[in-house]
Amino acid sequence: MSNPYNQVIEDVQRLLKLLSTEIGTDVTKYVNEVIRAPPQYGYLAIPMHSIVREHGNIDEIINQKIIPQLKLINKVVLVNGYLNIDININDYANIVLLSISNLGDKYGLSDKCPTGSYIIEHTSANPAKPMHIGHGRNAVLGDSLARLLRFCGASVKVHFYVNDCGDQMPYVGIGYYVAKDLVLSRINGGWKPDEVMGIIYSVTYAVSEIKRLSKQIEQLKNEGKYDDANKLIGERDEWVSVINNFIEKDKELTEALLKGLGKFEDLPLMVKQWSRAYEEGDEFVRKVIREAVDVVLTGFRITLDRLGVVFDSWDFESEVAVDNGGVSRVINELLRRAPQYMERDNGALVFRADKYAQDLNLWDELKLPRYIPKATLLRSDGTSLYLTRDIAYALWFWDNFKFDKLIRVIGSEQAHPQAQLRLALHAMGYHELARKLIHYSYEMVNLAGMKMSGRKGIYVSLDELLNEAKDRVMEIVKGRFPPDEADKVAEAVAVGAIRYSFLSVSPNKPLTFSWDKVLNLRQNSGPFVQYTYVRTNGILEKAGEVPKLTQIPNNIASEEKELTLLLGEYPEVIAKAAQELRLENIIEYVNKLSLVFNSYYEKYPVLNAEPGIREFRINLVNAVRTVLGNAMDILGIPRLRRM
Template structure:
């Protein structure tokens, strides 16, 4: 037996079946409408308004049904206002819940109804051009927590990071690295994080490219007498010049080295396009320069992710899994061969008519895609592939190399159309099973009050800065409570818990507004609050020395009963969260459990309770500690002994 609440539902189902026999009705479907009853009426309620309307008073039939059963958990079964209200026997249910938690320990929460199977979860996949920012943090924490949840349930899970080393951003990193390599490596050898250094490199190189491009346009417009249009471009150019000045404020020597090196090239933007094509075609020099830079940046990414407790089973380079293996050629050839009617040329570019596929085949529900789907360009007129083409090739690489039941891709909601186009392309290419196995796990952006982020202009809050700020704020609170050698690690663990919880507590389909007051609230609904509650429960057990054998008193307090009910529901919460891939169900649950436990602890003694009650309460506290700990492990929130 893994799920105490499930045992309650099993008895409720038996009762409904017995009542159905008395009435000559099949009441099996009524189980799905079970809800929490108002406290004065018991634990759960089943709406039976239709039966009451049909048969009138059901009391006699209900009594006969109850007399035909031997119920271990159900108590006080009555019909009030059309609802079948049911309570549980506190002592029996407490025995079941606490014994189950003690027996299962860190496995408590997983049930037979949890999804099993084989999952691949692709998440984070930040472009290796600059430090990961706060938005990448939400992606990373969501993906990692989904993996933790499914593994907890018994599924086999692989996590992948897709390294976007092709495309139009990474060449700017390579060019900047090429012209200022000595200064860049010196900064890294001095202890600066590589991705932080390359954030400046990317910003300056891209900004210089834009300044040079805009300057040419301004000169042309001015020569044609189009001064109003020229003035608009001058304002835009000033913004890019401001980005360069901001970079210089961060590191003048590096910025000057970049400006000096880039001054040799007349058109940096054109050079970046040329490098992008050369990289995709396997040019030895361009590959070597860009890969050196990317490898350094990924080293910085790993440092950041390690702080959050996030690791990957595989780092997949786009160039290797989608280009070098001729994956993009395969995509184009198979689309033309298998879906010729949906591929066309437009101004020299190759276009996939995803809009017509969705319309003609009516795949909106089958593939869970938006109603509006635009057409998709697969090849530019110069023959280079786009991100979507390489992404389709990447999906085929998964298909060729792994057996899986679901491929979960944690990608921002702004990519809803490309992800739908990908599945439509796979479907008409003949990979219908693969198309159905891909889940776009969409999430909304993270908002920072009063700040608009732009990675290209170097305006963003990096994930490291976020963790460091949280750690600094926490240190200011706890520094006098711990020796210096302990305060830092504790503050880091609390910072990680605070940030991870904040990213998980809001449904992914809702924007997240980051607020320090909420993130570090020690009174409710935050990572530190959950950690504090766990520490409090753990401290009680450590002071007790051991958890004695369970003794269930006859007088169970209302707050104790409510805790028992909540603890018994944990496996059902985990099952629902895993089935629907909704981590926020768990954050909501642990917040309620923590509020209830802290309120209980303030009201009732545990260590100094009378004999009989003391044994029971220690078992209850131990169960709270176990459930909180299991939930924290799923969410990736560090457990602490002291706080």
């Protein structure tokens, strides 16, 4: 009885099979078209317009000859070509409540859930500055996918790809090198490590840009191109203002950076040299940048721990894509297996992903976007690009793990590079790996009236978002609890609010962040679901224990019927969400269950109900608490005893 709804569907299948025999036409395929019926007509409906036109009032045949042979279906009504099906709600409620009572925290698991082995790589924020609000959506999506698939019984390993070979890393390393003592002093004084390193990165980048632009401006002036020079002067002034902003934030650290960086004659060139040296394994450069990266990752872990996000592995790009010869392997295998699709462009090595996709017609097989650009794999100076190392990373997974799917949670703006990656793997002969790799794409998070720029230090960090949510909740709960408990409650509600918000909109749609929605206690929010769970918990604590269910009352209320139907559908919701990797389905479900329960709670007594009804209602409340709790665990929304 792990999936009560499936028992109803089995009855529907039997009904259609028997009907096929009665009318001489096979109608069993219509089981795939079952939808919810309008409440006044029953539970489920099947559009059967063509069958009705051909055979007339099939409901009469069903009610007279077929219903007596079924277990749960007790009535059908034909309305406008729809066959509306109702069930014996008492028998079904008994099945649902006993299933939930017996299975407890395992309720929701069914044989429709996908199993197998999954690798999920998510978040993977550049270790240069604090994670911003967009990284939060990535982290929550990836973590909840892992929770969902693990609930289903799948083997799941979760990875964070540490981009320590990126073009941004020399800025972090050089800045850290010249201001290390102050950085460590700030951290020892209570500053969050990645917040301090965010200043290091942004100021170093700004100084480098000012030096680069100044050189160009001087050259343009010498050539008499004053209009072009003036445009660059305006751009340089923007970077100067970035530095001034950081002077206001931390004068001592910023000025120490400016003094230290000023000693380098050509900082932009130095950045390029460090980038190449790091990739080639230079001992000094590796030591400095890795030390700086580790400081940032310490801050990341603090933030992710608040959100309940954990990883099985932190994979350093230098180790899994460069030091192991991965980049060389990618280049050599492509040159060997697909030389006709490799070309030189001003010294850079390019893979003609566009031509390869077209020639082999791989659009459907690899789920490609219709437009594929060329893919540059090596710059003219011989250094690799992120894409090249990304291909090597996929091969590292292939060599070291067995999996059915490799899910990579990456923003939609990376659709083309991720398509190029799959095409490169296919061209190298790794056809199965290319098919197993899923780009789990998500759109950006919008904040009204704000344009973010990580390099200029203009962004809303994930920490700031969590802290703002916690402060807003604290204003509501302070005075209701002792200080320590109030802090814990506010933190849990803040985390629930943020996680729910990130999951509430389909990943393929932009998410506009609004505090009015995020902290709405009346509907469709994490706090609303937590509040509903607390309500069920309060009733059950007062009840003392959940009595044994002996019978279902004859005339249960419409809300009780709807709750029963929703509870029975939960395993189906979980299975479909896992099959389609659509977490928003679970969000929609818990919101609806919470709305119906709260409506029910306001209208009907539970503990003061008359004997017979009281026992049923306590069991119903317990079932709602169990299902809400199970769903909250998958979504990563903290359970609370009271709030």
